[in-house]
Amino acid sequence: MAGGVIPAACRVALPLPVSQPYWYRLPPGIADRVAPGARVVVPVRAREMIGIVTDLGDAPREDLKSVLLAPDPNPLLPPRLLDLAAWIGRYYVAPLGLCLRAMVPGPLWGESRLVARAADAGAVPGGASAEVFAALERLGGRAVATRLARAVGRPVWDTLQRLARVGAVHLETEAPSLGPAAGAERVVVLTRALPSLLERDRVFGRAARQRAAYEALDAAGGEATWNHLVRGLGFGPAIVRALVERDLAEVQERARLRDPFADTAVERPPALSAAQRDAVTALAPGPEGGVALLFGITGSGKTLVYLEAVRRAVEAGRGAIVLVPEIALTPQTVARVRGFFGPGVAVLHSALSDAERADAWRAIATGERRVVVGARSAVFAPLADLGCIVLDEEHDHSYKNGEAPRYHARRVALARARLEHAQVILASATPALETWAARDRLTVVALPERIGARPLPPVRLLDLREAARVPEARAVPWTVVLDDAVRGRLEAGEQVLLLLNRRGHAHFLQCTGCGLVWECGACSITLTVHRTPARLRCHYCGAERDIPATCAACGHDTQRSRGVGTQQLEQWLATRFPAARLARMDADTTGTKWSHARILDAVRRGEVDVLFGTQMIAKGLDFPNVTLVGVVDADTGLHLPDFRAAERTFQLIAQVAGRAGRGPRGGEVIVQTRAPAHPALAHTVRHDFEGFAARELAARHSPPYPPVVDLARVVLSTTSERAAADAAVAVADWLGGVIRARSLPVEVVGPAPAPLARIKGRWRWHLLLRSRDPRGLGALLRYASRRGPYGRGSAVRLIVDRDPVNLL
Numbered sequence: 001m002a003g004g005v006i007p008a009a010c011r012v013a014l015p016l017p018v019s020q021p022y023w024y025r026l027p028p029g030i031a032d033r034v035a036p037g038a039r040v041v042v043p044v045r046a047r048e049m050i051g052i053v054t055d056l057g058d059a060p061r062e063d064l065k066s067v068l069l070a071p072d073p074n075p076l077l078p079p080r081l082l083d084l085a086a087w088i089g090r091y092y093v094a095p096l097g098l099c100l101r102a103m104v105p106g107p108l109w110g111e112s113r114l115v116a117r118a119a120d121a122g123a124v125p126g127g128a129s130a131e132v133f134a135a136l137e138r139l140g141g142r143a144v145a146t147r148l149a150r151a152v153g154r155p156v157w158d159t160l161q162r163l164a165r166v167g168a169v170h171l172e173t174e175a176p177s178l179g180p181a182a183g184a185e186r187v188v189v190l191t192r193a194l195p196s197l198l199e200r201d202r203v204f205g206r207a208a209r210q211r212a213a214y215e216a217l218d219a220a221g222g223e224a225t226w227n228h229l230v231r232g233l234g235f236g237p238a239i240v241r242a243l244v245e246r247d248l249a250e251v252q253e254r255a256r257l258r259d260p261f262a263d264t265a266v267e268r269p270p271a272l273s274a275a276q277r278d279a280v281t282a283l284a285p286g287p288e289g290g291v292a293l294l295f296g297i298t299g300s301g302k303t304l305v306y307l308e309a310v311r312r313a314v315e316a317g318r319g320a321i322v323l324v325p326e327i328a329l330t331p332q333t334v335a336r337v338r339g340f341f342g343p344g345v346a347v348l349h350s351a352l353s354d355a356e357r358a359d360a361w362r363a364i365a366t367g368e369r370r371v372v373v374g375a376r377s378a379v380f381a382p383l384a385d386l387g388c389i390v391l392d393e394e395h396d397h398s399y400k401n402g403e404a405p406r407y408h409a410r411r412v413a414l415a416r417a418r419l420e421h422a423q424v425i426l427a428s429a430t431p432a433l434e435t436w437a438a439r440d441r442l443t444v445v446a447l448p449e450r451i452g453a454r455p456l457p458p459v460r461l462l463d464l465r466e467a468a469r470v471p472e473a474r475a476v477p478w479t480v481v482l483d484d485a486v487r488g489r490l491e492a493g494e495q496v497l498l499l500l501n502r503r504g505h506a507h508f509l510q511c512t513g514c515g516l517v518w519e520c521g522a523c524s525i526t527l528t529v530h531r532t533p534a535r536l537r538c539h540y541c542g543a544e545r546d547i548p549a550t551c552a553a554c555g556h557d558t559q560r561s562r563g564v565g566t567q568q569l570e571q572w573l574a575t576r577f578p579a580a581r582l583a584r585m586d587a588d589t590t591g592t593k594w595s596h597a598r599i600l601d602a603v604r605r606g607e608v609d610v611l612f613g614t615q616m617i618a619k620g621l622d623f624p625n626v627t628l629v630g631v632v633d634a635d636t637g638l639h640l641p642d643f644r645a646a647e648r649t650f651q652l653i654a655q656v657a658g659r660a661g662r663g664p665r666g667g668e669v670i671v672q673t674r675a676p677a678h679p680a681l682a683h684t685v686r687h688d689f690e691g692f693a694a695r696e697l698a699a700r701h702s703p704p705y706p707p708v709v710d711l712a713r714v715v716l717s718t719t720s721e722r723a724a725a726d727a728a729v730a731v732a733d734w735l736g737g738v739i740r741a742r743s744l745p746v747e748v749v750g751p752a753p754a755p756l757a758r759i760k761g762r763w764r765w766h767l768l769l770r771s772r773d774p775r776g777l778g779a780l781l782r783y784a785s786r787r788g789p790y791g792r793g794s795a796v797r798l799i800v801d802r803d804p805v806n807l808l
């Protein structure tokens, strides 16, 4: 320790929602192993927990409990990651312990048990030590410390530490049991395909549950764990056994956790094109790192460019992190990174076993692995000297964490890079407007052409209000043009991608004649239809009005929107194209998380003719044989009560369109919509991101929304609707009072019922805070979290979400 003074106490952040770390006394013999960032085992009530030391100092009080153990010879967290945790805690208004919990993999936390093992009886000093050692031997030479304490009838920590120092016992922490041990699990695997609906009718007859189980397995990529089928989806064991008896499926014992990337092919990188070489040069980092936007159209070869930038960091002796939106949906990117850097790559994914995850963390911390690929949380990889962070598809919403701390990986990457003088590369064909608005402060490197000078596919908008439809499709919007196009591609042996992003969260009013949708005059978001009482209501400011009987624009009778989802689409496709091999991908097809990766693999191997699903199929996939992309209904997200509805729609359509025509056969895109004149759609036809962004940015001034202002969302929820509304009003009043008293430049919008009015039995209301002064907003949020109404222990749950991405 500095100056040779041994600190008497340390502060320890525990993975609990408490606002401040606790102080603990440092017994001699442990103090020299403890530094900020080190793990320690401490008593918490009747338990032992692992925490992370944040500071050292003098004991603030006499009656502190003592640290029990310091398991790591070196601090687990580099000091800069501790600084980053503190930054996240401040910015996102989250307890430090929760920020650290989000950073450090679960297995390195947890309630642990201290285990003592007898080692060398000859080294035991006399007295109390001998007594404890004897008790340990009576317990078989190995015992959990608390068991030992019971055996001798008093605390044994100090004694055990002493015994450990002289080598008489070994002490180790044992992670608590985290559910069933690793090992085998039962997986139900389909063994016979019934691609056509007719066949399914014949095989299952009236055995509807068996058929449903079969279809759930099929949708999940052909297999699912027994647990998921029986407990998750509620199919009885008898139903699953019936599938087995009919030779449709079998039950396999599988090692529980296997590396889902173990057998993905590793891609050898091609040589850089001239445009890519120029881009690599332009991306050279400054001495402080800097932030670059790699703005390249879909298929322009961004991956190779940023991997060269990663290589540059590695060759300079530093480490790099490549973030991808969702790792199960981006197996190709992972394969490319591994093709580039070989076994030196740590792939952080959710199928790692606890031990593997802890090992990966250590291998990164020691510098054994210097390139890390992973989703959101990989931004915390403990590289000692970080040179470069890449966010691929930087506009993707999965970079935002859905629980406290509600961090955004882009924001965290920027903060971390500043602390470590690292470079950040944001890659996208459709950057987030937040990024685009800041482009003057970034190094913008553009790749305006596709690899091999392939053209972007032509995009055709089909107006669903007028275009001829296939009548048998009934509720499924299916035009004759799309029908012919799909048939033609299938006959040519090419692959088709169909997007139907149905999230039926909010019902809006749309005129069937002209397509007009009602919006709030003050908030410019779609008004939502409420039934009791029957009103149109704004989910931001709470304004309401009567439901109009006729359309304000054309006088036609208005009607509520009705939606068709992917399952109906599947039924239709199976009827219409009985010979086609279909694969569906959406949130419901998660038999195991990796079924998505398996489905994508099957598409790549040409075993699927039509891949259809939600936005999952739009994420950066590169399938050269996909020649037709169809958007079945482009309006599904256009009228959600969310100020980003247009931006999201543009990004989604542009991204899914970018999946077409990546091979020599070219491709085309057909987009079905009722709003062909909407800028989010009109600009996709010209592949015109910049035009769309200019227009949308202008619209964010009035009413003001990000990136023009900073936004925070406060959600209040409780089991009674009335109480939730009252709480929201009380919080809005309280915030208004603070804002006035301190003349803060913050505006309160709302409160209003949240568009998702009820989740898991809790009614939800929300309000928005907007400000042009991020510091003032941060100060208000921190003050509110300390002093505001509805703190911990209240029946009303209050959530603060800074820079919210989801406003439903």
Ligand code: ADP
Pocket: 270, 271, 272, 273, 276, 296, 297, 298, 299, 300, 301, 302, 303, 304, 451, 622
């Ligand atoms: P983006 O991420 O910009 O959409 P990708 O990085 O996926 O584009 O590249 C598109 C396709 O072009 C991929 O199949 C990739 O292997 C290929 N590609 C990229 N660079 C080259 C190159 N220099 N020579 C040949 N093929 C390339």
Ligand code: ZN
Pocket: 520, 521, 522, 523, 524, 538, 539, 540, 541, 542, 543
């Ligand atoms: Zn409004």
